[in-house]
Amino acid sequence: MNENNGLEKRPTHKASSRSEQKKQQILHIALECFVLHGVEGTTIDMIREATQTSVGSLYHHFGNKDAIASAVFIAGLRDFAQLLKQYLNELGQGDSMNEDQAHVGVKALVYANVDWISTQPQWANYVFQHRSRVKGVHENKLSGDMNHFNNFINNWFSPYIEQNLIQDLPQEVLASLVIGPVHTYARHWLAGRYEVSLKEHREVFAEAAWQAIKVA
Amino acid sequence: MNENNGLEKRPTHKASSRSEQKKQQILHIALECFVLHGVEGTTIDMIREATQTSVGSLYHHFGNKDAIASAVFIAGLRDFAQLLKQYLNELGQGDSMNEDQAHVGVKALVYANVDWISTQPQWANYVFQHRSRVKGVHENKLSGDMNHFNNFINNWFSPYIEQNLIQDLPQEVLASLVIGPVHTYARHWLAGRYEVSLKEHREVFAEAAWQAIKVA
DNA sequence: AATATTCTAGAATAATATTCTAGTGGTTTG
């Protein structure tokens, strides 16, 4: 078994890209199956048929069904993280550390979430629902990713906290205040329980996030 | 099959409470299994053994595994709804419709969430994770419940919106702003990713919720 | 080219959910 979640490239032979492509393809098709029927609802045989491979091949690449699900999850999270970094980097930072900068930063955080979810609704829905699924080896990869990610965000915001532009709350609380409403709305919308799409409220959520954490 | 999720009482014979008790017991034990091993991880046989019954009995009462999972979910939501109603009713309403009343109401909403989650962490964790599991017949029951529930909340808050004490936003957005942060924090805490327990932040979340939706 | 390794196949197996048939025991009703 290859034990490589389809995103790192650590080839033993060469950059055995043929196989890597296949894995990538499997991930994408598996996502579709999972989205369509749920993880439990999709059988290995469905994935085998949809990908035109064999059980042997699937198990060679991933080891078991859960590992496929984990890989899809992690790939999603990385895709999102990339967008978020891009948004924050585009803002630049470091020069003038004033209230406006903080405000724009918080908004960027919300925008990144709203935009990724709106662009990749299926993947987002999957990611929301299956964090708990990631176990074992994959769990370590994931928490490494998350640490990196959290550090990145912390570094971006901590100066503003020191400047007393953002409330001095634990970072977990700040994160929940900023992103919680977006995620809660998104979950309902993605599940088809809300009519109005998330992005219609992009500005409302961005502004509310700022109000929630700024120093009054 | 009895097709009764263990909460309504619509006996055909008499109030065949013996059977009803058994169902109730099954639900509680099933919850423990689900919490401990996840829904997929618990086999019908585990539940059978833990409840000292037979597969036949389980299938008679619930029809299939998913229906057990749904019933556990719905029972949880009703348990929470009851607490919330209690909190809001305790406030009384109708007399003086001023800003303080609205403020206290919003805080009560947050308190109810925080308190239920803190009191029933396992159940809460389960409920967070398995809404999407509810299907078919159970889905209808659930959406009936939810409508009732949403109406109740709407009725409580709409006067304050009319009085321009709370922002005039779609009720879905208001709900997300008030509860989103709590739920997001709770998910992480329940998953063991945060150290500090939710209830430590009860006041912070309550106040932030009010700031987020009050008319500035 | 020879060799080693990854990868693919699909049959065999194992684990698990679900169905089925036969009963048991309590409830209603004549």
Next chain:
DNA sequence: CAAACCACTAGAATATTATTCTAGAATATT
């Protein structure tokens, strides 16, 4: 009270699905 009825229990039989295994094809390394 008895006899017909119906909810309920049991567990064996079946069906579905994940996983393992063995053999061989493809690909890379020397």
